[in-house]
Amino acid sequence: MGGFNPAVKLEERIRQALNDEFLRNAVKFTTGRLRSSKQQAAEQMGNWEEWRERGRQIRLHTIAHLDYYLNQFVQNLREAGGYVHFASTAQEAVEIAMQIMEEKQAKSVVKSKSMVSEELHLNDAMAAKGIEPVETDLGEYIIQLAGETPSHILAPAIHKNRQQIADLFSEIGGEKLPADTAVLAGFARSQLREKFLQADIGMTGCNFAIAESGSFVLFSNEGNARMCSTVPRTQITLMGMERIIPSWEDLEVMAAILPRAATGQKLTVYMSAINGPKRAADGDGPDELHVIILDNGRSQQLGDPEFQEVLNCIRCGACLNACPVYRHIGGHAYGWVYSGPIGAVLTPLLNEDQDQWGEVANASSLCGACYEACPVKIPLHDMLVYLRRRNVEAGRTDATERLGMKTYKVAVSSQRFYQLALKLGQFGQKPLARNGEITAKVGPLEAWNRLRVAPALAKKSFRDSWKELDMELQHELVELKPETKARMEAILRKRGNSHEN
Amino acid sequence: MKVSLFATCLSDAFYPRVTEAMARLLARYGIRLDFPSAQTCCGQPAFNSGYWDEAKGAALQLIDAFADSDFVIAPSGSCIGMIHHHYPSLFKDDPAGLAKARALAEKSYEFTQFLVNVLDVKDVGAKFPHRVTYHPSCHGARLLGVKDEPLELLQHVHGLELLPLPFAEDCCGFGGTFSIKLSEVSAAMVTEKAEHVIDTQAEVLVGLDMGCLMNIGGRLRHQGTSIRVMHLAELLYEGVCRADGRI
Structure with a gap:
C-alpha cells in the first residue's frame, strides 16, 4: 500500500474516500479543530492581515531573488563546514542521499518530518538497500507502521482515529493498548528512544534556511527533530530550493505566522536552529552535515507570472484545513505527496506527466477559502483556473x-x-x-x-x-432624492477623473 | 444617468422573480432602470473550467451590452466577482479588451453593494417576522468582499430573527461545472450544508447568489423539508410589501 496506482483516476479515488466513514469523520474532526484554533490565534493577534501581508512580501522578495539568496546560504553553510549538494530531480536527490548512507555504511536512519523525503520516496529506496528508515514524528511513525503515505502536510495521520492507532500499536507491541493518547504517545516514545540511540544517520527536513548566516531552522512539537540533529554522528537535511528567507529578522515573521496558521499555536514547541556541523566547543551535534537542495520542477515556476507565487508556500497546511473539498475526501484522493488546495496546484506543476496529473486541478469548487487561509496570501484559487486552462489548451479535456x-x-x-x-x-x-x-x-x-x-x-x-414590468415601474416611479443623485454623480465624476489621470 | 439591470443568465432563465424583486426595490428609491437585452452570461462556467476563449465570447457580449451604462447592478456576487476579479486576467494579452473590461468592472455592483454603499440604504422598511439563516456565498464574500452589507440589511428588517448558520463560510459545493464534473464530492458538500441549515431551525434560508441557493435549495427540497429558500432581494421586497400592508 501507499504507492500510487496510475490506473485509478481522480473520480474513483474521491469515491473511495467518500465511502470511508472513518476517514471522513477523522478528517472533519481534526481540520475543524485546527481551523478554529487558527481563527482564534489570528483574532488574538489583532492585526493578522498586516502579518499576512508582511509574510507575503518577504516570500515575494525572496523568490524574486532566489538565485542570490540561495547562493548566499550555500556559501555561508559551506564556510561553517557543511556539505551542500544540489539535486535537479528526485532521482538525483535519492542517489546523493543513498551515496552518503552507503559511505557511512548506515544500517539505520532516524528521520524527522520532511515532505521532500515523501516527494523522493526515499524510504522505499533505503529499504531496497537494506537500510532501516525510522520515522520519528508521531504522525509519520503511525503512517510508516501502517504502510501508508501522509494525507496531510502537517498532520500526516489525520485520516486515522485513536482506536485505529491503538490497534496498530497493539499489533507492533504485542500487547493490547488502550485508545488513550498519553499511553499511545508513551509507547511510541519508548520504541523510538532506542532507535535514536542506535541510528547511524539523522535525517531532517527544513522549515526555513537563513541566507545571511547559512543556518536552517526546524519547527517541531515533539522534540524529535532535535534528537535527529543532535544524536547521530551524521546528518542529512533535505530541503526544497525555495525554503530560503534572507535574514533572522524575517524568521521572526515566519515564526509568528506559521504555527498560528498551522495549528493556532503562538509558537512552535521546539524551534531548532542549526548553524553547521558540531564545532570543537559544542556538546553535541553531527560530525558531518549534508544538505541536499532539491529542485524537482520548482525552478520551472520561476519567471512564470501565473505560478511563481506557489514557491512562496511555507507548508503550514492552513489551506487544507480550510478547504471544504479536503474536509470530505482527505489527502490520499489527491493522489500524490501534497494534498488539499496547495496539492491540487503543486501536483500538476511538479510532475511531468500531465495526462496523469493534470486533472487534479479539478478537485476544487474555487470557493477561495484556501486563499483566505493562506498566511502568505498565495492565490491558489486563481492558479487552479490557470491549470485548468492549460488542460484545455493541451486538449486534455473530454x-x-x-x-x-x-x-x-x-x-x-x-x-x-x-x-x-x-x-x-x-x-x-x-x-x-x-x-x-x-x-x-x-x-x-x-x-x-x-x-x-x-x-x-x-x-x-x-x-x-x-x-x-418596466411600464409598471415607470408609472410608479418616485423622485430620486437629491442627496442620492449627488452621490451617484460624484461617483461618476470620480471615475472620469481617474480616467483622465 | 443610466442604471442598468444585469439579470444574470441564471435569474433571467430560471429565477426571473429575483431580478424582478431587485428592480421593484430599486425603483422605490427613484432609480430609473433599464435592461439592455443584448446581455447574456458573464462567462464564468467556461472560465472556471479553463475554456477562456469561450469565456471571452460571453465577456465581450456583456461588455458591449453595458457600454452605455453608468451603473450595472446584478443579484449575484459571483457574476460581479467574475467581472471584477477575472476579466482582467481574461484580457491580459488584449489591451483594448482590458480597458473595456476594467471600465465595466468599475461600474458593476452586486445588489447589496449598490443598495448599501451607493444608495446609502440600510433599512428598506421591511417587515418579515420569520426565523432566517444566511449563507454567505463564497465569491461575493471572498472575491468581492461583500460581507457586512447583507447583514446590515437583514439586521434592519423588523421582526426578522437572524439565526447563525454553523460553518457558514464553507462552500455549498456548487462551484458551477464542479457540481457536474465532481458530482459526488459536490453532493457530500451540499448534504452537509443542508444539514447545517436544518440544524438552525430557520424557516427561511437567504443568500445573494442563485447558483448556491439552487444547489442548497435543491438538496433541501429533495429531503422534503419545508424551508423556504430566497434571494435577499426577494426577502426585502416581500418584507416591504408586508410593511406597506400589501400582503
Whole structure:
C-alpha cells in the first residue's frame, strides 16, 4: 500500500474516500479543530492581515531573488563546514542521499518530518538497500507502521482515529493498548528512544534556511527533530530550493505566522536552529552535515507570472484545513505527496506527466477559502483556473465537454442565439418539468438529481417580462432624492477623473 | 444617468422573480432602470473550467451590452466577482479588451453593494417576522468582499430573527461545472450544508447568489423539508410589501 496506482483516476479515488466513514469523520474532526484554533490565534493577534501581508512580501522578495539568496546560504553553510549538494530531480536527490548512507555504511536512519523525503520516496529506496528508515514524528511513525503515505502536510495521520492507532500499536507491541493518547504517545516514545540511540544517520527536513548566516531552522512539537540533529554522528537535511528567507529578522515573521496558521499555536514547541556541523566547543551535534537542495520542477515556476507565487508556500497546511473539498475526501484522493488546495496546484506543476496529473486541478469548487487561509496570501484559487486552462489548451479535456463549451459560446455570444437557446430549453423541458422542478435523472441532470431537485426554466424569462414590468415601474416611479443623485454623480465624476489621470 | 439591470443568465432563465424583486426595490428609491437585452452570461462556467476563449465570447457580449451604462447592478456576487476579479486576467494579452473590461468592472455592483454603499440604504422598511439563516456565498464574500452589507440589511428588517448558520463560510459545493464534473464530492458538500441549515431551525434560508441557493435549495427540497429558500432581494421586497400592508 501507499504507492500510487496510475490506473485509478481522480473520480474513483474521491469515491473511495467518500465511502470511508472513518476517514471522513477523522478528517472533519481534526481540520475543524485546527481551523478554529487558527481563527482564534489570528483574532488574538489583532492585526493578522498586516502579518499576512508582511509574510507575503518577504516570500515575494525572496523568490524574486532566489538565485542570490540561495547562493548566499550555500556559501555561508559551506564556510561553517557543511556539505551542500544540489539535486535537479528526485532521482538525483535519492542517489546523493543513498551515496552518503552507503559511505557511512548506515544500517539505520532516524528521520524527522520532511515532505521532500515523501516527494523522493526515499524510504522505499533505503529499504531496497537494506537500510532501516525510522520515522520519528508521531504522525509519520503511525503512517510508516501502517504502510501508508501522509494525507496531510502537517498532520500526516489525520485520516486515522485513536482506536485505529491503538490497534496498530497493539499489533507492533504485542500487547493490547488502550485508545488513550498519553499511553499511545508513551509507547511510541519508548520504541523510538532506542532507535535514536542506535541510528547511524539523522535525517531532517527544513522549515526555513537563513541566507545571511547559512543556518536552517526546524519547527517541531515533539522534540524529535532535535534528537535527529543532535544524536547521530551524521546528518542529512533535505530541503526544497525555495525554503530560503534572507535574514533572522524575517524568521521572526515566519515564526509568528506559521504555527498560528498551522495549528493556532503562538509558537512552535521546539524551534531548532542549526548553524553547521558540531564545532570543537559544542556538546553535541553531527560530525558531518549534508544538505541536499532539491529542485524537482520548482525552478520551472520561476519567471512564470501565473505560478511563481506557489514557491512562496511555507507548508503550514492552513489551506487544507480550510478547504471544504479536503474536509470530505482527505489527502490520499489527491493522489500524490501534497494534498488539499496547495496539492491540487503543486501536483500538476511538479510532475511531468500531465495526462496523469493534470486533472487534479479539478478537485476544487474555487470557493477561495484556501486563499483566505493562506498566511502568505498565495492565490491558489486563481492558479487552479490557470491549470485548468492549460488542460484545455493541451486538449486534455473530454470531447463532450469541449462540444458543450463550443455550444455555450455560440449561445452566449449573440442575443439572438441566446434567446433561441432559451426558447428551445423551455420547449424541450416540457415533458420533464412539474411545478417548476425537474426530478428526472436524465442527461447532465443525472448526477445532480440523485441528491437534489433541479429547477425548471421559468415559463417566462425575465427578459420576456421586462417590457411589462418596466411600464409598471415607470408609472410608479418616485423622485430620486437629491442627496442620492449627488452621490451617484460624484461617483461618476470620480471615475472620469481617474480616467483622465 | 443610466442604471442598468444585469439579470444574470441564471435569474433571467430560471429565477426571473429575483431580478424582478431587485428592480421593484430599486425603483422605490427613484432609480430609473433599464435592461439592455443584448446581455447574456458573464462567462464564468467556461472560465472556471479553463475554456477562456469561450469565456471571452460571453465577456465581450456583456461588455458591449453595458457600454452605455453608468451603473450595472446584478443579484449575484459571483457574476460581479467574475467581472471584477477575472476579466482582467481574461484580457491580459488584449489591451483594448482590458480597458473595456476594467471600465465595466468599475461600474458593476452586486445588489447589496449598490443598495448599501451607493444608495446609502440600510433599512428598506421591511417587515418579515420569520426565523432566517444566511449563507454567505463564497465569491461575493471572498472575491468581492461583500460581507457586512447583507447583514446590515437583514439586521434592519423588523421582526426578522437572524439565526447563525454553523460553518457558514464553507462552500455549498456548487462551484458551477464542479457540481457536474465532481458530482459526488459536490453532493457530500451540499448534504452537509443542508444539514447545517436544518440544524438552525430557520424557516427561511437567504443568500445573494442563485447558483448556491439552487444547489442548497435543491438538496433541501429533495429531503422534503419545508424551508423556504430566497434571494435577499426577494426577502426585502416581500418584507416591504408586508410593511406597506400589501400582503
